Amino acid sequence: xxxxxxxxxxxxxxxxxxxxxxxxxxxxxxxxxxxxxxxxxxxxxxxxxxxxxxxxxxxxxxxxxxxxxxxxxxxxxxxxxxxxxxxxxxxxxxxxxxxxxxxxxxxxxxxxxxxxxxxxxxxxxxxxxxxxxxxxxxxxxxxxxxxxxxxxxxxxxxxxxxxxxxxxxxxxxxxxxxxxxxxxxxxxxxxxxxxxxxxxxxxxxxxxxxxxxxxxxxxxxxxxxxxxxxxxxxxxxxxxxxxxxxxxxxxxxxxxxxxxxxxxxxxxxxxxxxxxx
Numbered sequence: 001x002x003x004x005x006x007x008x009x010x011x012x013x014x015x016x017x018x019x020x021x022x023x024x025x026x027x028x029x030x031x032x033x034x035x036x037x038x039x040x041x042x043x044x045x046x047x048x049x050x051x052x053x054x055x056x057x058x059x060x061x062x063x064x065x066x067x068x069x070x071x072x073x074x075x076x077x078x079x080x081x082x083x084x085x086x087x088x089x090x091x092x093x094x095x096x097x098x099x100x101x102x103x104x105x106x107x108x109x110x111x112x113x114x115x116x117x118x119x120x121x122x123x124x125x126x127x128x129x130x131x132x133x134x135x136x137x138x139x140x141x142x143x144x145x146x147x148x149x150x151x152x153x154x155x156x157x158x159x160x161x162x163x164x165x166x167x168x169x170x171x172x173x174x175x176x177x178x179x180x181x182x183x184x185x186x187x188x189x190x191x192x193x194x195x196x197x198x199x200x201x202x203x204x205x206x207x208x209x210x211x212x213x214x215x216x217x218x219x220x221x222x223x224x225x226x227x228x229x230x231x232x233x234x235x236x237x238x239x240x241x242x243x244x245x246x247x248x249x250x251x252x253x254x255x256x257x258x259x260x261x262x263x264x265x266x267x268x269x270x271x272x273x274x275x276x277x
Contacts, residue, residue, distance in 0.1 A: 037107035039100045046097050047117070053086055054122035060086075061129050061160065068163040071170060073198040080205035087212035094216075094223050105227050121147030128154035130213075130251035131161045161252055164206065171199070182254060183261055190262045203255065210251045217247055 017023060028048065031040045060083050067076035117123070124137050124147075133155055141147040158166070165175050165182075173185045186203075193200040221243040230240055250256060 031108075032111040033108035037104070039104040040108040040111075042097070042100060043105070043108070046093055049093065050090065051120065051122055053090055054120070054126060057083055057086055058122060058125055058129070061126070065129070065158065065160060065163050068160070068167045069158075071167060073167070073202050077198070077202045077205050080202070080209055084205065084208055084212055087209065087216060091212070091216050091219055094219050098223055098226065100227070102227050102229075109228075119147075121150055124151055125154050127249075129157075129160060130210075131159035132249055132251065133159070160206075161254075164202075168199070171196075179254065179257075183258055186254065186258050187261055187263075190258075206252055207255045210255070214247070214250065217243070217249070221247065 012018075029041060029044045031037070031044070033040050060079050064076045064079045064083075067073070067079065119140050121141060127133075128151060135155060138148055138151050138155075141151065168185065169175050173188070175182060175185055189196050189199045189203050221240060224243060225240045228240070
């Protein structure tokens with residue numbers, strides 16, 4: 001009997017539950033409140049789902065980095081569109097969490113201390129990969145813990161923006177560290193978009209990804225303020241005050257600044273392409 005056939009006969013029949021590890025997954029929601037607070041289940045599941053989406057975002061962003069490093073511009077653009085749709089899901093989930101009232105949250109909030117979303121290593125990885133690197137965040141993780149190692153690795157790796165600039169250099173753009181000269185080169189993507197249409201699409205996706213992440217921050221801050229007002233965070237942070245201080249963070253500030261300098265483009269070719277899109 002051929003090896004492949006024998007192997008398939010010996011292997012246990014795969015099931016939906018077995019493939020997705022449903023039994024293990026449904027054991028991961030352990031409520032700490034006693035008596036059990038009804039909304040603690042919702043709180044746990046929402047945040048576990050966030051972490052799963054963060055894992056998927058990192059999976060996609062790492063692939064996008066590889067695409068940029070290999071000059072695969074349209075593949076990078078395609079995967080960025082997926083990331084953007086994931087961000088829309090992250091934003092939509094907040095509406096579900098907001099069905100919980102402040103009183104419902106207070107039924108179990110004290111049990112969370114000193115845990116805090118501030119300690120999400122995957123969230124920090126996304127920030128670092130986006131270019132918002134801050135070694136100070138490593139102190140929130142035990143040295144040589146998995147989170148600490150991952151963040152240290154991200155600190156030393158190229159950010160998405162750096163990979164994007166390297167792509168432009170390989171395509172003949174004169175990119176330097178001077179922000180003003182960078183802006184002059186980046187303008188060409190828009191003012192000569194019919195010649196650089198793949199880069200035009202990629203650049204627009206980068207800024208939309210940045211925009212939606214900022215939108216998620218804003219809606220998240222408003223949700224937290226609605227729940228706890230100006231109370232201190234469960235991890236001892238400033239709470240809403242700290243979250244508000246993050247609202248101006250941007251992954252690609254150069255692309256936002258660029259908007260000021262873009263001039264009118266009368267390219268008929270570009271207009272046709274945008275209309276077709």
